[in-house]
Amino acid sequence: MPLKGKKIVLCITGSIAAYKAVYLLRGLMKAGAEVQVLMTEAAKEFVAPLTFSSLSGKPVLSAFFSKESGSWNSHVDLGLWADLFLVAPATASTIGKMANGICDNLVVTTYMSVRCPVMVAPAMDLDMFGHPSMLENLNKLRAFGNLIIEPVSGELASGLSGKGRMEEPDNILKTIEIFFSEKKKS
Numbered sequence: 001m002p003l004k005g006k007k008i009v010l011c012i013t014g015s016i017a018a019y020k021a022v023y024l025l026r027g028l029m030k031a032g033a034e035v036q037v038l039m040t041e042a043a044k045e046f047v048a049p050l051t052f053s054s055l056s057g058k059p060v061l062s063a064f065f066s067k068e069s070g071s072w073n074s075h076v077d078l079g080l081w082a083d084l085f086l087v088a089p090a091t092a093s094t095i096g097k098m099a100n101g102i103c104d105n106l107v108v109t110t111y112m113s114v115r116c117p118v119m120v121a122p123a124m125d126l127d128m129f130g131h132p133s134m135l136e137n138l139n140k141l142r143a144f145g146n147l148i149i150e151p152v153s154g155e156l157a158s159g160l161s162g163k164g165r166m167e168e169p170d171n172i173l174k175t176i177e178i179f180f181s182e183k184k185k186s
């Protein structure tokens, strides 16, 4: 199992490609990783958290705290726990927040707290992906040392065709496995 013992925070944001994160999570679990899923509020409109909690064996984290019990989710602890922080799919909005330190949800707040490598798999329509603000934000993330898993060209959910489709889960998994095996060698 190539990812045995690796602790991965998988963040899912509000893109139609959220369904692909189900396959990605399956792949990570099969490869032996321990996965904690974080979802933005928008992501939960696309795929139910129950799907991810069932597959990961851990409750999905989304809110900073519970109003009922007063319990809270520690972004700092999560940041220290993770061997990899992965955002897949990453929306334009989340990428913009990551690039500019806007910590108004658990995903971005945890991003700002992690000490581990960060990978980001954008997913959006071609015009959003081609917008100058997106290019600038992605360049900022690269400058922070984050790895961008480039989207591919093809048919998009909008019916248009172009670059913006999130990379396929199997290829994201391969990227992660290669990353950890090269890290082991160095």
Ligand SMILES: Cc1cc2nc3c(=O)[nH]c(=O)nc-3n(C[C@H](O)[C@H](O)[C@H](O)COP(=O)(O)O)c2cc1C
Binding pocket: 012, 013, 014, 015, 016, 017, 040, 041, 042, 043, 090, 091, 092, 093, 094, 095, 123, 124, 125, 128
């Ligand atoms: C049907 C539908 C599909 C969407 N798909 C995307 C997408 O693929 N990429 C994206 O950046 N935004 C997409 N959006 C817009 C985001 O959901 C919206 O910007 C949201 O605020 C993102 O929040 P988050 O980044 O906190 O998850 C979509 C919206 C709808 C209604």
